[in-house]
Amino acid sequence: MTSEPITPAGPPDEKAARIVDLAQRRADRAAAAQGLSAADAADAETVAPEPVLVGEVVDPPDRRPDLSELLDRRGGPVLPLWLTDPGQRRDMLRRAVNSAGYHVGTHLALSPVYAGKVAWYAPKGAARLVGQVLGWTSAETGNWHLRQDAANRNDPKTWLDLDRHRMRQASWRWWVTGAGTLTAGTGGLVLASDLTPWWVKVPVLAAGLVGLARHGRPLDKPILARTVVRPVYRKLTAELTRKGIMATGLVKRPEDIVFPAGVGEIRRDGPGYLAIVDLPDGVIAVDVVEKRELLAGGLRLPVDQVWPEVMPREHPSRLALWVADRPVSAMKQPPWPLLRGGQTDYFKPFVYGFDPRMRPVDYRMDERNSLFAGFPGSGKSLSARVVMAGMALDPLVQFAVFDLAGRGDFDAFEPLCPPDLFGSGADEGTKQAAYQMLMWLLKECDVRGPRIKHYATQGLNSENKLNRAIAAKDARLRPVVAAIDEVQELITDPEIGKSSAAAMTSIIKRGRALGIHLVLMTQRIDKESLPKGVTSNIANRTCLAVPSHVEVDLALGTGAYRQGAQPTRFEVGVDSGWGVRVGYGPMVSARAAYLDRAAIEKICARGVALRGGTAAAVDMPTARDILDDLRAVWVADERGQHWEVLTTRLADRFPDAYSSLTPDALSALVRGKKVECSRQVKVKGANRSGLYLDNLTKALAERDSTPD
Numbered sequence: 001m002t003s004e005p006i007t008p009a010g011p012p013d014e015k016a017a018r019i020v021d022l023a024q025r026r027a028d029r030a031a032a033a034q035g036l037s038a039a040d041a042a043d044a045e046t047v048a049p050e051p052v053l054v055g056e057v058v059d060p061p062d063r064r065p066d067l068s069e070l071l072d073r074r075g076g077p078v079l080p081l082w083l084t085d086p087g088q089r090r091d092m093l094r095r096a097v098n099s100a101g102y103h104v105g106t107h108l109a110l111s112p113v114y115a116g117k118v119a120w121y122a123p124k125g126a127a128r129l130v131g132q133v134l135g136w137t138s139a140e141t142g143n144w145h146l147r148q149d150a151a152n153r154n155d156p157k158t159w160l161d162l163d164r165h166r167m168r169q170a171s172w173r174w175w176v177t178g179a180g181t182l183t184a185g186t187g188g189l190v191l192a193s194d195l196t197p198w199w200v201k202v203p204v205l206a207a208g209l210v211g212l213a214r215h216g217r218p219l220d221k222p223i224l225a226r227t228v229v230r231p232v233y234r235k236l237t238a239e240l241t242r243k244g245i246m247a248t249g250l251v252k253r254p255e256d257i258v259f260p261a262g263v264g265e266i267r268r269d270g271p272g273y274l275a276i277v278d279l280p281d282g283v284i285a286v287d288v289v290e291k292r293e294l295l296a297g298g299l300r301l302p303v304d305q306v307w308p309e310v311m312p313r314e315h316p317s318r319l320a321l322w323v324a325d326r327p328v329s330a331m332k333q334p335p336w337p338l339l340r341g342g343q344t345d346y347f348k349p350f351v352y353g354f355d356p357r358m359r360p361v362d363y364r365m366d367e368r369n370s371l372f373a374g375f376p377g378s379g380k381s382l383s384a385r386v387v388m389a390g391m392a393l394d395p396l397v398q399f400a401v402f403d404l405a406g407r408g409d410f411d412a413f414e415p416l417c418p419p420d421l422f423g424s425g426a427d428e429g430t431k432q433a434a435y436q437m438l439m440w441l442l443k444e445c446d447v448r449g450p451r452i453k454h455y456a457t458q459g460l461n462s463e464n465k466l467n468r469a470i471a472a473k474d475a476r477l478r479p480v481v482a483a484i485d486e487v488q489e490l491i492t493d494p495e496i497g498k499s500s501a502a503a504m505t506s507i508i509k510r511g512r513a514l515g516i517h518l519v520l521m522t523q524r525i526d527k528e529s530l531p532k533g534v535t536s537n538i539a540n541r542t543c544l545a546v547p548s549h550v551e552v553d554l555a556l557g558t559g560a561y562r563q564g565a566q567p568t569r570f571e572v573g574v575d576s577g578w579g580v581r582v583g584y585g586p587m588v589s590a591r592a593a594y595l596d597r598a599a600i601e602k603i604c605a606r607g608v609a610l611r612g613g614t615a616a617a618v619d620m621p622t623a624r625d626i627l628d629d630l631r632a633v634w635v636a637d638e639r640g641q642h643w644e645v646l647t648t649r650l651a652d653r654f655p656d657a658y659s660s661l662t663p664d665a666l667s668a669l670v671r672g673k674k675v676e677c678s679r680q681v682k683v684k685g686a687n688r689s690g691l692y693l694d695n696l697t698k699a700l701a702e703r704d705s706t707p708d
């Protein structure tokens with residue numbers, strides 16, 4: 001529409017003749033006399049307003065959807081998820097069997113009580129039954145009140161008429177009762193005789209007794225005890241949904257919350273209810289997610305039961321509100337689908353855990369790296385262990401594992417690792433070994449590229465990336481999954497920290513396409529322990545319970561908290577294993593499948609069997625000493641040299657060990673060896689930080705003179 005001014009309507013034609021409705025005028029006068037204003041039958045409220053057209057029409061005409069658009073329209077799920085999803089189906093079956101077992105067990109345990117009740121009520125039931133049959137046969141009860149009334153009124157004629165009527169009824173009923181008694185008696189004799197096997201006698205007798213007991217018991221005293229205590233669920237309704245959202249204070253009028261046609265019907269979804277709503281203009285789903293506590297308050301439910309979500313690939317004002325029947329932390333997860341059998345593929349997704357609605361959540365390894373960050377006890381190690389367990393079930397995957405906490409969470413993976421690529425301990429030796437592993441991975445990054453390119457040119461892949469065909473063809477190009485638990489111990493190490501971080505950054509950047517996947521776990525989430533170079537290049541990032549949004553943004557990326565990632569709500573202990581994951585599909589809250597030590601040991605044993613019982617040895621680079629190496633690259637007549645030059649020389653001479661080394665990392669490494677470094681080293685007129693040969697020689701002499 002254009003912004004041309006609306007032309008005001010011309011003045012009314014004063015001279016135009018008017019027809020006055022006298023009846024209306026009289027009614028108006030009467031109303032005015034009572035202080036009321038009579039409404040004109042055609043006032044502005046009752047006339048449908050004509051749209052005022054301002055300027056040219058620019059809106060396109062409404063268009064009918066063509067066939068392909070009609071076919072593209074999404075429909076809701078036709079069958080319940082538990083019918084279509086094998087995992088959920090198995091879970092449903094398991095729950096049905098468990099429930100049946102529970103009921104049968106409980107009733108068996110209570111059977112003596114039931115026997116007592118049957119013995120007590122069956123005779124009463126028999127007496128009541130006989131009384132009822134006799135009452136019916138003699139037709140005494142039918143018109144008893146009428147006869148009594150005739151007797152009270154001293155009306156013998158009516159009484160006699162009624163009694164004759166009764167006798168007429170009774171005359172044929174005695175025949176029916178007689179025949180029934182004869183049949184029942186014969187049936188009883190046949191049942192009692194040897195003609196009837198015991199397996200017929202017992203159930204018929206039991207059923208008869210139970211039937212009589214049921215007939216004889218008072219109505220409020222059931223024979224069977226109640227074994228089901230139905231949990232009280234809060235059914236989500238449109239009114240409740242609106243009430244909850246209104247409680248966030250983001251929406252002014254409840255009617256502005258719209259349930260979109262076609263998808264807005266509130267329905268059962270897993271163990272809870274799902275409502276999809278469109279929020280009014282100016283409110284987006286993330287705003288509601290941020291106010292989850294207020295929302296839960298409005299719904300009068302614990303926060304743990306209320307899961308508002310942004311809907312991926314929908315407009316930002318569309319909100320999915322899922323309300324669980326019970327607190328999600330108290331729900332039992334379905335078992336991990338690979339627990340009892342099956343294999344995985346490094347290049348394909350596998351099940352990692354389950355979301356609040358107990359839907360499986362996948363994990364993917366190829367062309368990415370993983371980070372698990374969270375408070376101590378939040379479940380980092382166990383969550384990462386699920387990923388590792390998944391990879392144990394791909395026979396092509398090579399492992400390297402360093403547990404710098406030394407608690408033994410990863411011990412089961414030792415048989416899957418080559419001899420130099422497993423370590424568990426909070427000591428210097430394990431840290432050094434982890435550092436060596438990084439050096440090996442750097443070397444792998446250098447050698448893998450050309451090999452992969454060679455196979456790609458032979459037609460095994462259309463891109464210069466590792467794929468399964470190449471990995472299966474060349475044993476030197478197996479995918480590598482290298483895990484470091486408590487990686488902050490390595491990154492903050494005064495000697496090898498900087499160079500480790502630089503190596504990790506390089507591996508993460510270069511190794512992705514080469515089939516190298518680092519799995520890093522850390523409980524310290526700050527800039528020193530998680531340098532941006534490392535985190536920002538990791539795709540799969542899972543943030544478990546953390547105290548504030550600062551850690552969330554550091555672990556998941558700036559702005560993640562604002563976009564609705566709220567691992568701050570998870571409580572260490574109750575919610576251990578729950579985390580928010582980004583990097584593969586939309587951001588998701590998921591709890592890793594719970595695999596205890598025994599389960600992990602069994603899975604690793606399966607992994608070893610898949611690999612033919614051994615882990616292939618690898619060609620590790622030799623451990624290097626930085627001072628010796630500096631001496632080796634020192635040019636004879638130099639008094640001092642800058643870090644930049646020394647770094648380049650080291651990388652040229654020992655690429656396996658130093659190709660990722662930065663001048664800063666080198667300076668930190670040397671300083672860590674207690675060597676005096678200088679800010680002002682003058683070389684060819686340029687003054688920059690570096691090292692003097694005298695200081696290096698002195699440090700080497702001191703080291704050699706110190707006994708080990």
Ligand SMILES: Nc1ncnc2c1ncn2[C@@H]1O[C@H](COP(=O)(O)OP(=O)(O)OP(=O)(O)O)[C@@H](O)[C@H]1O
Binds near residue numbers: 377380405523
């Ligand atoms: N997926 C899960 N399901 C249920 N419980 C879990 C899950 N993950 C972890 N837990 C529980 O949390 C406890 C702590 O887990 P874990 O050792 O992985 O924590 P962490 O964050 O690695 O701790 P730390 O930093 O001290 O190593 C486990 O012993 C287990 O009881």
